[in-house]
Amino acid sequence: MKTTEEIFNLLKEKFGESIIEFKTGVPVEDFIVVNPFEIDKVCTFLRDTDSYQFNNLMNLSGVDDANGKKITGEQGEVKLEGRTFSLFYHLESMSLKQKVTLAVRMPGENPEVSSVSEIWRSADWHEREAFDMFGIKFLNHPDLRRILMPYDWEAGYPLRKDYKNPEFYQGMKVPY
Amino acid sequence: MPVKTEEMILNMGPQHPSTHGVLRLELLLEGEIIKGVKPHIGYLHRCFEKHAEAMTYPQVIPYVDRLDYLSSMYNEFGYVTAVEKLLGIEVPQRVEYIRVIMGELQRIASHLVAIGTYGADLGAFTPFLFAFRDREKILSLFEITCGARLLYNYIWIGGLSHDLHPDFVRLAREFIPYFRPKIKEMNDLLSYNKIFVERTANVGILPPETAINFGVSGPNLRGSGLKWDLRRNDPYSVYDKFDFNIPVGEGRMGTVGDCWDRYFVRILEMEESLKIIEQALDQLPEGDVTSAIPKRVKPPIGQVYARVENPRGELGYFIISDGSVNPFRVKVRAPSFISLSVMDELCRGHMIADVIAILGSIDIVLGEIDR
Amino acid sequence: MGLLDKQFTDDNIIITKVEDVLNWARLSSLWQMGFGLACCAIEMMATSASHYDFDRFGVIPRPSPRQSDVIIISGTVTLKMAIRIKRLYEQMPDPKYVISMGSCSNCGGPYWEHGYHVLKGVDRVIPVDVYVPGCPPRPEALLEGLLKLQEKIRNESLVKKTA
Numbered sequence A: 001m002k003t004t005e006e007i008f009n010l011l012k013e014k015f016g017e018s019i020i021e022f023k024t025g026v027p028v029e030d031f032i033v034v035n036p037f038e039i040d041k042v043c044t045f046l047r048d049t050d051s052y053q054f055n056n057l058m059n060l061s062g063v064d065d066a067n068g069k070k071i072t073g074e075q076g077e078v079k080l081e082g083r084t085f086s087l088f089y090h091l092e093s094m095s096l097k098q099k100v101t102l103a104v105r106m107p108g109e110n111p112e113v114s115s116v117s118e119i120w121r122s123a124d125w126h127e128r129e130a131f132d133m134f135g136i137k138f139l140n141h142p143d144l145r146r147i148l149m150p151y152d153w154e155a156g157y158p159l160r161k162d163y164k165n166p167e168f169y170q171g172m173k174v175p176y
Numbered sequence B: 001m002p003v004k005t006e007e008m009i010l011n012m013g014p015q016h017p018s019t020h021g022v023l024r025l026e027l028l029l030e031g032e033i034i035k036g037v038k039p040h041i042g043y044l045h046r047c048f049e050k051h052a053e054a055m056t057y058p059q060v061i062p063y064v065d066r067l068d069y070l071s072s073m074y075n076e077f078g079y080v081t082a083v084e085k086l087l088g089i090e091v092p093q094r095v096e097y098i099r100v101i102m103g104e105l106q107r108i109a110s111h112l113v114a115i116g117t118y119g120a121d122l123g124a125f126t127p128f129l130f131a132f133r134d135r136e137k138i139l140s141l142f143e144i145t146c147g148a149r150l151l152y153n154y155i156w157i158g159g160l161s162h163d164l165h166p167d168f169v170r171l172a173r174e175f176i177p178y179f180r181p182k183i184k185e186m187n188d189l190l191s192y193n194k195i196f197v198e199r200t201a202n203v204g205i206l207p208p209e210t211a212i213n214f215g216v217s218g219p220n221l222r223g224s225g226l227k228w229d230l231r232r233n234d235p236y237s238v239y240d241k242f243d244f245n246i247p248v249g250e251g252r253m254g255t256v257g258d259c260w261d262r263y264f265v266r267i268l269e270m271e272e273s274l275k276i277i278e279q280a281l282d283q284l285p286e287g288d289v290t291s292a293i294p295k296r297v298k299p300p301i302g303q304v305y306a307r308v309e310n311p312r313g314e315l316g317y318f319i320i321s322d323g324s325v326n327p328f329r330v331k332v333r334a335p336s337f338i339s340l341s342v343m344d345e346l347c348r349g350h351m352i353a354d355v356i357a358i359l360g361s362i363d364i365v366l367g368e369i370d371r
Numbered sequence C: 001m002g003l004l005d006k007q008f009t010d011d012n013i014i015i016t017k018v019e020d021v022l023n024w025a026r027l028s029s030l031w032q033m034g035f036g037l038a039c040c041a042i043e044m045m046a047t048s049a050s051h052y053d054f055d056r057f058g059v060i061p062r063p064s065p066r067q068s069d070v071i072i073i074s075g076t077v078t079l080k081m082a083i084r085i086k087r088l089y090e091q092m093p094d095p096k097y098v099i100s101m102g103s104c105s106n107c108g109g110p111y112w113e114h115g116y117h118v119l120k121g122v123d124r125v126i127p128v129d130v131y132v133p134g135c136p137p138r139p140e141a142l143l144e145g146l147l148k149l150q151e152k153i154r155n156e157s158l159v160k161k162t163a
Ligand code: SF4
Pocket: B066, C038, C039, C040, C041, C074, C075, C076, C101, C102, C103, C104, C105, C109, C110, C134, C135, C136, C137
């Protein structure tokens, strides 16, 4: 069983620049921050190497970091500059009984990340959900559609912190 | 010249008596044979994660109940486990034992619904009535404990809303010998029934490697012959103090990992749950159940992923705290959400009628899938 | 009950009003559309199962809207589902009745404030006859709701609009 720090050091040796940071001191969980476009390679490595065998993706969750400065534009529209989105990957090796948490950070304007749905099929729906709720785009995802909200939902991505609910949807009043 | 058949698309649901709620399946057919299944979900998307961000930590508990409404107690159990880990608090032993008792009772109740409705889906209505008769007994146990039949708000962060009713232990003890023969009755009625076996054995086979790759957990994974139970493999609460078996699918009626195996694992699990309840009732310590409830839940900045073995599989909560009284983000890893995504794999090559058998065997709850 | 108190006094002849017969027939066999939405549906199932036995009021679940008289909206109606519920309702033959079961379908229930995808009350899309409060309503409450609906049907008139 390896600790997150050991895994971080080993990954750093193997992948160099694409492993960005090791976050520790956060209560309960340490995690490793990875470059969004390299996450699929890192994950493939973690799954297929004998000493890791992370064969189970337990969870994948999108997060709106709610950072960034508020900037009011000319027409009075409010924009958040410098905001970021994150994704957290909780991996587990069922045979070696070890766990690790990976994270990626993406810029708010155009959040893009490599899909891991080829590596773990369970990621397929989780990624669709993250797309649906946060608008994070997964490159190479086989079927990136909305999953929970209606396909014709136009009001944006509901779990973003600056989400505004529409007044009407197909003639039905939405607010109370 | 070979005869060519055209492919056809058939919509099943969202209003269909056997989809266990509001699920729509888009079946791609060639004649009677399934070429592909596309589940469309979200008809019950109740915005749980948004609500959680607007509520304080204790206020989230009633919403957690409503995720998987067949196993509310266990959802609360999972949620408080996560928050307590984040807060770093220890709860009294009595609380842990009561939680386990409630959780296992809930597991039996939930499996009874799964089994009963599965029978009803496949055309046997009597098991449904039998299962609900026994489930009422468990619900009445819950009712004397906390007053509610379905959604309890009983397990609180750091404790319980109140102690057991003085009669509870006696009634729960009476329930065990009452229920044991009922499992056998259900076996005679449904499990070994020829028609039932014909419809479920060798249908919807899920090989263990596929199951792991899809992240399938709980009875569905164990049905594929893998001994994996979080109560044993990643123990939480006081589960390491009990002696129980982990039943797995053995392919007794067909191939390992078919619908019958998944179904039968649930039957066997009810027996094991009874064992756990029995031991927990024997060991139940005295104590105050409300002493460790914090006045104000304000976890430090940080994050946690905690998981428990819900009746449907691995229920995980990923909670990020920003140091305020509201959670910053709560993501639920819902076991049925994952189980449903494997439908396509299971159904391909089978007949339309088998879709019902497969869907029933993976035991989904839409409230949890759509959240 | 206008019909039965005139009993079988004159051999095989019963004298009563057409309205009474029609209403009596309607209210005693309300076929329900077997259709569950959310948590309340579990209580609805429990109501029709062994312990509470909906059948004794003539309520039999039918899988198709075209064969049913009453639809019980049992649970949270989301925007995605509301369109389908409207269509299901429209497919039911007249006379048709709606029981709204649980706070969610009455008014949005616990999801009234932040539920961006929840319809705040099913009466925004279809007319409702009886509201059953509760989250979830106990089976007894649903039975009471059904009795209220029967009462309503009993007082219906062919010529006069009652509602
Ligand atoms: S009213 Fe309550 S029990 Fe009924 S569907 Fe809504 S949340 Fe569930």
